[in-house]
Every structure is written in C-alpha cells, then in structure tokens.
Amino acid sequence: MKADHCLVSIIMNCLNSAAHLPEALASVHAQTFDDYEIIFWDNGSTDQSAAIARGFGPKLRYFLAEQTTPLGTARNLAIAQARGKFIAFLDCDDLWRPTKLQKQVDAFMASARVGLVCTDTEIFNGRRTLYRLFSQSRPERGQVYASLLARQWISMSSAMIRRTALDELADLKGKCPEHWFDESLNVCEEADVFYRIAHDWDLDFIDEPLTVWRVHGANTTFRKFGQFAAETRLILAKHKKLYPDLYSQKPELAEMLEQRAAFQEAVACWQQGDGGHAREIIKPYLAKSTKNRLFWGASFLPGAFFNLLARLYFALPRGVRRQA
Numbered sequence: 125m126k127a128d129h130c131l132v133s134i135i136m137n138c139l140n141s142a143a144h145l146p147e148a149l150a151s152v153h154a155q156t157f158d159d160y161e162i163i164f165w166d167n168g169s170t171d172q173s174a175a176i177a178r179g180f181g182p183k184l185r186y187f188l189a190e191q192t193t194p195l196g197t198a199r200n201l202a203i204a205q206a207r208g209k210f211i212a213f214l215d216c217d218d219l220w221r222p223t224k225l226q227k228q229v230d231a232f233m234a235s236a237r238v239g240l241v242c243t244d245t246e247i248f249n250g251r252r253t254l255y256r257l258f259s260q261s262r263p264e265r266g267q268v269y270a271s272l273l274a275r276q277w278i279s280m281s282s283a284m285i286r287r288t289a290l291d292e293l294a295d296l297k298g299k300c301p302e303h304w305f306d307e308s309l310n311v312c313e314e315a316d317v318f319y320r321i322a323h324d325w326d327l328d329f330i331d332e333p334l335t336v337w338r339v340h341g342a343n344t345t346f347r348k349f350g351q352f353a354a355e356t357r358l359i360l361a362k363h364k365k366l367y368p369d370l371y372s373q374k375p376e377l378a379e380m381l382e383q384r385a386a387f388q389e390a391v392a393c394w395q396q397g398d399g400g401h402a403r404e405i406i407k408p409y410l411a412k413s414t415k416n417r418l419f420w421g422a423s424f425l426p427g428a429f430f431n432l433l434a435r436l437y438f439a440l441p442r443g444v445r446r447q448a
Contacts, residue, residue, distance in 0.1 A: 132160040132225055132284070133208030137198045141216035142171040144338065149180050151219040157226035160212075161185060165202035168192035173216075196305035196313035203290065203304055211285045218281035219248075219336035227330045228284040239289030239325025240318065243334040245279040250340075256333050263329050269322040269370075270377060278318050282335035285321065293320050294366045306362075311348055312355040319359070323367060350392030356385040383409045387416060390423070395430050399423040 134152060138145065152162065162184040164177045168191065177186055187205060189198065203211060210232060214220065228241045244258040263277040272278075295303030305313045321327070360381040364371045371378055386405050393402040402423045409416045422429070 128207060130159055130161045130208050131229065132157070132210045132212055133203075133206035133287075134160055134162045134212045134214055135199060135202045135206065136162055136164045136177075136214050136216055137167060137195060137202060138164060138169055138173050138177065138216050139167040139192065140169045140171045140173060142169075142173045142176055144217035145173055145176050148214060148216050148219060149176070149184075151221075152214065153180070154222045155220065155225045156222050157229060160225065161207060163187070163202045163205050165189065165198055165205075167195075167198045194307065194310055196309060197307050199305045199313075200307065206287070209287055211287055211290060213280050213283055215281050217338045217340075219338070220281070221332075221334040221336075223332075224330075224334035225284075227332070227334065231328045231330065232284070232286060235326065235328070237326045238286070238328045239321045240278070240283060240285050241328045241330065242278045242282040242284070243330040244332055245282050245335040245337050246333045248336050248338050250338060253336075254339070258329075258331065258333075262331060263327075265328050266326050267322075268327050269319065270374065272319060272322045272327070273377060274380060276315050276318065277329075278314075279335055279337050280314050281337060283318070285317075286325070289321050289325050290317075292324065293317070294324070296362060296365060309355050309358065311351050312359060316359050316362075319363065320366070323363075323370075349388045349395065353385045353388035353392060356381055356388060360385070383412055383416075387419065390419065391430070394419075394423045395427045397427045399425075399427065 136148070141148075149162075152160075160183065162180065164180075164184050164186045166174055166177070166186065166188045168189055174186070174188070177184060185205065187202070189201065193201070199213075210229065212225065212228070224243060228243065231241045232238055242263075244256055246256055247254045257277060257279060263275075264271045290304055293303045297303070304317065306316050307313075309316055360378060364378065386409055390402040390405040393399070393405065403420055406416055406420055406423075410420060
C-alpha cells in the first residue's frame, strides 16, 4: 500500500468494543486481498479498544473522536479520512470470511456501472448460526431501487461501495457530509444510503456467506418501532423530493413505505398499551396483507404479549413471513 493510496478503505466505527474487536480484526488480517487500509474511528471508548486497534499494525489508521457522536455522524467522519477507491464497512463485533474483499473487488472490476456489492450474511448469536439472509431467496442484480425498498437485504458489514457512488449521492442540502449517511436519521441511516445508491447505480452481490453478523440478546428492533416509523416517513418525504419523476410514475412506492410506517407506528402504540389507537392506524391497510390482519387481531391482547408474538413470528420460515 502506498502512503497516500489503497484500493479498499475499511471503515470500523468503535465504541467500547473490546470484547469482540480482536476477532473482527483477525478476520481482516486473514483476508486473501491485502491492498487495504483500516479507518478505525474510536467514538470515545473507555475500554481496551484503542490498545487493541493500535496493535493491528501500519494498515490501521487510528482516529479518536473529539466527542461521542451518533453512528451516522461517526461513519461520515471516518469516510472523510478514507483514501480507497472502494469503501467497505466492518462493525467491530462482526466477522468476514477470508475471500470476502477479493470477491467483491472482482465484482466491481467486472462492471463500471456497479456502485455497491454485498455478500450473503450468516446471522450468529455467539453460539450458533441462526440463518442466512439469502437462504430463502436471492436478491436481485442491476437496477433494484424498488426491490430494495420492498426488502432491504444488505447487512452493513457485508457492504462495499464504490467511492464515486458515495460522493455523487443526491442530497437536499447540497454536497456536504450528510449526503453520505443522513445525520438526521438514527436507525435507518444505513438503509437510506443503500436506497440512494440503488437509485443511481447497479447493485451486485456475492452469493456466499462471507459476512458473519453477530446479534446480541433480544433484538432491539422490537423496542424501536416508533422511531422506525418516524424515519421511514422522513425517508419517504426526502426521496419524493429527490426523485419526483419516479414517485409520480410509480405511486405504489410511496404507498408501500406509508403502509410500512403505519405498521411500525401501530406496533409502537400497541407496545405502549394503546391497542385502540393501533387499530385505527392500521385499519386502512387491512386488505393489503395478512400480516396487517394478524396484527389487528393481536392488538386486542395486552401490549405485554408483543415480545412473545414477535418471537413466534420470527420463528416462522422466512418464506412464510414474506408471504404474509
């Protein structure tokens, strides 16, 4: 790697990740592709993360944040330091298989129109693999904006993005760091970046589980439905302004996102014990899906039943859940 250049910049954002960081860094060291740098952005760790990172060697560039910031902001600050033609992301508790970087770079080299390449991902709970993201159905290649809105299949640690695709992203505020990860978002900032790249570029994927996504305990998504609803609506409003012609030609895209936000908001109301308001929110969408009708029935139960029913739902085969 030259002092001022490399082919791939690996973004690692860290906040007290010492427990799993050695394993994550070892998975980078084991890569068959070696023309990379690590941009290690320490968001104010108070554990041994800094010492572990600094021990990696000269390919890792360590940065200590002046203050702890939301993750989207921290990702933007790290990207600003990156020198690579391609940007990969590795969360500090996730892992890569050894050929991950090489196969993604090969996919980029095969087509100048590809702006993002992801891989299949194993979901791992620390003891065993729970499932693979692509196990029930493979994603699509090429122009996939609408398909990605309907089903977001990209795990963050599996994504590699062409730097020019990031730098050319449309943004309502003009060219500024927010045109990478939108700093007004806190739970949907990754999906928003993937959607905007998919609007302008082809997407590709490696049909192998080259990424391992570690999940911890209860899924925190269950506790964030209200925030997801608000941010889904923010993304919809933003994208309608960015791509007015597309949304006028395909109003079903807006309807799909509005229905998703309504479901998320209804779940949040039910969790808070207001099943009546939840039913009012979801009522216009009952004919749209079996999932909405099942939720309508479940909302007559106390909100305390949500976690149990959610676990039962996610225990169903993924194909069955998609059909709902």
